[in-house]
Amino acid sequence: MDKVEKALKEVKESIEGFDQDSVRNELEELIKNFNVPIDQAVSTVIRKHRDDSTRTKGKKNISEIEVDESGLEIEGRVIRKTSREIEVEGEKREVISGTIADESGKIGFTSWTAFPFEEGAVVLIENGYTREWRGNPELQIGDYTNLKEGDDEAVPDIKELKSPKEVTLPEVGNVFKAKIEAEIVDVQNGSGLIMRCPECNRVTKGGECQVHGEVDPNPDLRIKAILDDGRGVTQATLGREVTEKLTNIKLEEAKKMARDALDKSVVKEEMKKVVGKTIIAIGQAIGDNFVVREVSEPSWAPEEKAKNLLEELKEV
Numbered sequence: 001m002d003k004v005e006k007a008l009k010e011v012k013e014s015i016e017g018f019d020q021d022s023v024r025n026e027l028e029e030l031i032k033n034f035n036v037p038i039d040q041a042v043s044t045v046i047r048k049h050r051d052d053s054t055r056t057k058g059k060k061n062i063s064e065i066e067v068d069e070s071g072l073e074i075e076g077r078v079i080r081k082t083s084r085e086i087e088v089e090g091e092k093r094e095v096i097s098g099t100i101a102d103e104s105g106k107i108g109f110t111s112w113t114a115f116p117f118e119e120g121a122v123v124l125i126e127n128g129y130t131r132e133w134r135g136n137p138e139l140q141i142g143d144y145t146n147l148k149e150g151d152d153e154a155v156p157d158i159k160e161l162k163s164p165k166e167v168t169l170p171e172v173g174n175v176f177k178a179k180i181e182a183e184i185v186d187v188q189n190g191s192g193l194i195m196r197c198p199e200c201n202r203v204t205k206g207g208e209c210q211v212h213g214e215v216d217p218n219p220d221l222r223i224k225a226i227l228d229d230g231r232g233v234t235q236a237t238l239g240r241e242v243t244e245k246l247t248n249i250k251l252e253e254a255k256k257m258a259r260d261a262l263d264k265s266v267v268k269e270e271m272k273k274v275v276g277k278t279i280i281a282i283g284q285a286i287g288d289n290f291v292v293r294e295v296s297e298p299s300w301a302p303e304e305k306a307k308n309l310l311e312e313l314k315e316v
Contacts, residue, residue, distance in 0.1 A: 063105035070129035076100035105174040111141035122150035134287030169232035173285040182227035192268030236290040
């Protein structure tokens, strides 16, 4: 995609009802004839057409937001905020990202302009738009997005928003932290005793990191599992502490197993014994992967749970 088409795409995400050929010509003149940076050209064109073409949809609950929407108005509490520096057209620029939540759900955001709200603050966002990020909508805040202080009483406090919510697997992406009951139906490749780069924590292969080359890797444990709660299925990743608790295999024991067998795969085979086990897991959805932070076993009998689920299905 050339610079003009890229700029035209950004214009489409902010305004509607304009003559596309006319706007393309305006952008081409600014970018190619006058060497105006893309961001500035987009801002100029939007400013010109904004008064009669900005789309306004009214306030939405966060859970209702979809990919490729514009003119969005939402009110939510900032529950996570980070910053990073990028280079655009040769100039360094700070970009703010994080998570905003209301009573209905949460959404990740990226702000390409000043964002003077800290974690815990309630913000009213007008004329935002969304893009797809890892299969989910992500809120974009640009030069023509209005940011105002929101009503603190209208949104639950940050402690409540960050607390685990009991949901089904299809709903884990709608909340900041999810609590689910599900059965482990598979332990996948990449589980067991793994080695990580000491610099970036990426999993190494044959002592080599894809970023840092040959390294002296650190051993670690994890399970990559498939979970099924009867309403949905998802891939899940369980880190070392959760894996040790679930399997009763500590890292030192796993290393000894691998040394004795001269084969790391024996650890994965031992971990496959958790297949068929029902767990209560607390974690967060990152894209289409559910990262499990805490795990426990249910106090109820599996037969009782199955019976209750069948009764629910009969009522549908």
